[in-house]
Amino acid sequence: MSEPTPQTLDLTNCDREPIHRPGRIQDIGAMITVDAGGVIRHASANAGDYLGVAARDLLGRPAIDVITPEVLDALRRQAAQARGDAPEHCRAIRLHERGTLVDVALFDSGGLLVIEAEPADSAGGHELARRVREIVRHLDVAGSHIELCQAGADQLARLLGFDRVMVYRFDDDGSGEVIAETVRPGVGSFLGQRYPAADIPQQARALYRRNWIRTIADVDGPLVDILGDGAGVLDLSLSALRAVSPVHLEYLRNMGVSASLSVSIILNDQLWGLLACHHYAPRAVSSQRRTAAELFGQIFSLALQSRQIRDEADREAKARSVQDLVLARVAATRTTTRELGALLPEIAATLAADGAALSVQGDVRLWGEAPSREALAGILDHLRREPPTELRIVESLGEWHPAGGSGLGDAAGMMVLSLSRVPRDYLIFFRREYARTVVWGGEPVKQVGPLGDRLTPRKSFEAWQEVVRNRCAPWTPLDRRIGAGLRLTLAEIVLRLSQELVDEQQAAQQRQQLLIAELNHRTRNILALVSGLVAQSRAGVERADGTATAAMAFGQLEGRVQALSRAHDQLTRQHWRPAPLRDLLAQELAPYDTGPRRVRLDGPDVLLTPRAFSTLALVVHELATNAAKYGALSAVHGSVSVVWQRQPDSALRIAWQETGGPPVQAPLRQGFGSTFVEQSVPFDLGGEARVSYEFEGLKAWLVIPAAHVQDGMAQPAAPAATAPTATPQKRSGRVMVVEDDFIIALDLRAALRRLGVGEVATASTVKQALAAIDAAPPDFALIDVNLGGETSFPVADALAAREIPFAFVTGYGDDAAVLGRFAGRPVLRKPFDRTALASLLPAG
Structure with a gap:
């Protein structure tokens, strides 16, 4: 029987192959599954090599029969920490007493615990x-x-x-x-x-x-x-x-x-x-x-x-500077299509365009490698017959408008910006042909092979070249964003040109549409700026170039995260029920309450719902941070007063007053902090917020609706945090960090060194930590409570026996039940801040 003749097909049977359910594994390890009752339901045929019992004899057998009970308990604890999208790991363990060292991966599959074992790596x-x-x-x-x-x-x-x-x-x-x-x-x-x-x-x-x-x-x-x-x-x-x-x-x-x-x-x-x-x-x-x-x-x-x-931020910044230039020139002269046409080279440069065409009220201006006027008229007619869209991308102009013919010139693709709905004015950018040779790893077509509908892989990987013609360089998502920004800028100018030719109602409608679009554009810019702040703060820290800008950005981000963390801790202690306003204020302002009448709090005992508590925590943090940098708390004799009272409608009115600080001036621009203070309470809670930059001191008023406020006895305020230390103290001795998360260990080590600690040793397991203590006892230790599948209590016992001071690092907070017999020991809560860490270290 002859083989079928290969034929070119667009098959998707590879996409239908259930590759996640192969029913087999590679022989580099073994696998079993255990149900909720602890019974083994599946076993790879080689599982006996790892568990000492033939694979078929494992099926239906309790896992505790073949895995040491202590190890099985550790595996279960580790599996309980597994996220749904990633396995958990246990390194260098023995599944039973006679077993060799293996690395184990754990994950859930349809309610079954999957345990995979491989020989442990000799490298630590x-x-x-x-x-x-x-x-x-x-x-x-x-x-x-x-x-x-x-x-x-x-x-x-x-x-x-x-x-x-x-x-x-x-x-x-x-x-x-x-x-x-x-x-x-x-x-x-x-x-x-x-x-x-x-x-x-x-x-x-x-x-x-x-x-x-x-x-x-x-x-x-x-x-x-x-x-x-x-x-x-x-x-x-x-x-x-x-x-x-x-x-x-x-x-x-x-x-x-x-x-x-x-x-x-x-x-x-x-x-x-x-x-x-x-x-x-x-x-x-x-x-x-x-x-x-x-x-x-x-x-x-x-x-x-x-x-x-x-890179994208740099390019967008250049595009915005060009838009600002266009607006400045238009404001300085009487706007006409001729003036706008003269700016086409600068505008086109922001999109790496080779040519441009501007058509407003039938007046056409061309620049660079653009089609002829006759061909452009055909393009405009074609555009007006298609459904309206603000931005249109065409990468092959010849395919989109075959009638253009030779009149298209060197233009191969275009981006079209619609500047108005009536009479359909346009700004069009053109790019020349991006003729390129694409080298494929074999001809980019798969064929049906002797297995019929089952797809056979390509057997030739020799380079196969394809010349791509009559297309421009692709328009990227960044190009689209820049184009959308240009459209908004130029649409306002075109609207000014069109106002004399339309009646007042149509002009008002267009202005409204433009303002809505501009508001949407600016809102997206604010969101992009916040995202960029986070990304660039992180990038600055990763570069560790020491620049003040990076340090300040990271400090602001860290402070906001810590404010939310403190609020979360307080709400957790209240079992996520309404929490006292007084505690919130005392917690946030404690670092600055360094003298008589430095901070004054006055008001009845009230409780805030968790939503209001979290929002207000960030608002107070921003006010306090601003006061410490520029306001009353930056001066020796400055003070802050916070007074609150219930209103007749049961809403809560909070007044913030700064006195004794430097003269206050309203900021030239509004940053994230002031924006959050003025807008978060109205947006999140439906309340009111107002800030007044008065010469003698900043004032702020917040109104929290009654739905978020309850009368209640105030709980004891959290212990005041120590004031931030301006410069690290030189500390002698050696600190050991016991932490199984690599990134957290790096963060702790870097923070300790910034605080002046000269030598920092790390360990990720109880075994490593005990060996390090025997080899070179530290002067102080920070130990995580949970180290993968084990607790750090044996390390704590060893340190206590040697009378070496130590503190726990944990995300559980100060819950005594978690620490057991070590409940009285100091605790550094995650995420930690430098002030809390510094307060734990012994003096040098």
């Missing part, structure tokens, strides 16, 4: 973390976007030792391109090659978004069946051992690849691309090393996103 987690820190430093010095991607490929290859590491970026159409690569000498390059969207099916992309890392140890290695009822429908989306689609294995074999590993690159919660690793011999990567690679991928994604935010 600290060593891998140190290596990740070292290679991440190389990302900071990368210049351009492409240089950052190349640094990512180079450093991941250094961490994992694969023959080839690529940065693979997805385009809007789903196809991908290798934009950076590092390869072992003698291995051919894939740099610059593109691959069609069908090479990575949709369900595979969904798994890449859900699971950051995917490994194939050996494309020809044996696969291990999962035994037990329903093994074929067991969802292994979060499994590190999950068997790979036979289609994908054949795909890799055709490339000559024996092992692969992929790390997702996720920007703004979308799959942007992959860090794809190939090896030309089998290569198993341990669980700990994969975790290090996953951490690197997440840091790389953040760095890439931060770089994109910065």
Whole structure:
């Protein structure tokens, strides 16, 4: 029987393959599942190698029969902490007394606890973390976007030792391109090659978004069946051992690849691309090393996103400066189409356009590589026949308007801004042809093979070139945002030109529409500014360049987070019921209450609902921070008075008064803090807010509606925080941090060093901490309560036995039930601030 003739098809059967339910795993580890009653329901055929009991004999057996009870309890505790989108891990444990050291991954699948075991890595987690820190430093010095991607490929290859590491970026159409690569000498390059969207099916992309890392140890290695009822429908989306689609294995074999590993690159919660690793011999990567690679991928994604935010912000700032220039010139002269036409070169430059056309009231102005007037008339006529839209993108002008012919000139694509509804005025930007040669990794068409409807992978990976003609360079989302901003700016000017030709009613309607659009535009800018503040504050701290701007931005962000944290703690102590206003004010103002009559609080005992309590906590924080920087609390003899009382309608009126500070002037611009003070109470609570910048001191009035206020006895205020220390004290001795979260450990170490501590040691497990205490006893220790699947109480016992002072670090707050017999010990609550941390340290 002859083979069917290959034919070109647009098949999606790869997209229908249930790759998350393969019913098998790779042989680099073993797997069992345990139901809620503790009974083993599934076992991989090789599970006996890890548990000492034949796999079939495990089915239906209590897990406690084959796993040491203490270990099983630890696994259950760890599994209880698992998020729905990520496994939890236990490192270097023995499942039973005679078992070897294994790394274990835990996740839920349809109500079953999945336990995966692999041989433990001989390299310690600290060593891998140190290596990740070292290679991440190389990302900071990368210049351009492409240089950052190349640094990512180079450093991941250094961490994992694969023959080839690529940065693979997805385009809007789903196809991908290798934009950076590092390869072992003698291995051919894939740099610059593109691959069609069908090479990575949709369900595979969904798994890449859900699971950051995917490994194939050996494309020809044996696969291990999962035994037990329903093994074929067991969802292994979060499994590190999950068997790979036979289609994908054949795909890799055709490339000559024996092992692969992929790390997702996720920007703004979308799959942007992959860090794809190939090896030309089998290569198993341990669980700990994969975790290090996953951490690197997440840091790389953040760095890439931060770089994109910065680059886009720079370009948008340039576009806004051009818009300001246009408005300034228009304001200085009598506006006509001729004056606007003269500004086309500056306007077009913000969009990298090669030509432009402005058509207002039938008056047409052309600049640069634009179509002829006759061809433009056809384009305008075509636009007026189509449904109206504020912004239209055309990347192939010849396909959109074939009748244009040679009159289109060098214009290949356009962006159309609609400046009015009637009589349909337009500003059009043109781009010339972006003729380019696309190098595909094999012809970008899949064919039906001998298996019929089952798709066979492409077997040729030789470069196949395609010349793309008659299209412009793509218009990016940033281009669209800049275009939308230009449209709003120019629409106002065009409206001014049109007012004499329309009646007053039509003009009023257009002004209203324009104002609504402008308000929407400005609102989006405010939201983008807040998002940029967070991203740039983080980026400034990550760069650690020491600039005052970065430090101030981070300090503001940290202060707001701490204010919310304090409010949350107070509400938690009230079991999330209404909490006392007096406690809130005392907590926020305690750091500044440093002398007689420095802070005065006066009013009846009232309680605020949790919603009002949280909102008011940030409002008071902003007022206090402003007073400490610029107002009464910045002066030695300055004071703040807060007086509150119930009104006849039972609403609560709060008056804030500053005196004794420097002369007050109204700010030239309104920042986030003042905006929040004046608008959050009306917006969130339906109340009122007013701020008055009086010469003798700032005044503010807030009215909280009665629905958010109750009469009640005030609870004792929280202990006052110590005043912030201006400069770190020099502290002698050695501090040990016991924390199993890498990022929190780094944060604590950096904070301690900023406070003047010379030597900081870290440990992530009880075993490591006890060994460190024996080797070099610290002078002080900070220990997290929960360290993965174990508590830190043995470390606390060892420190107490040596009379070494220590404090707990925990997100549980000061709950005595959590600390048990150590309830009297100091506690540093997460998220911690520098003041609280400094108060715990012994003096040098």
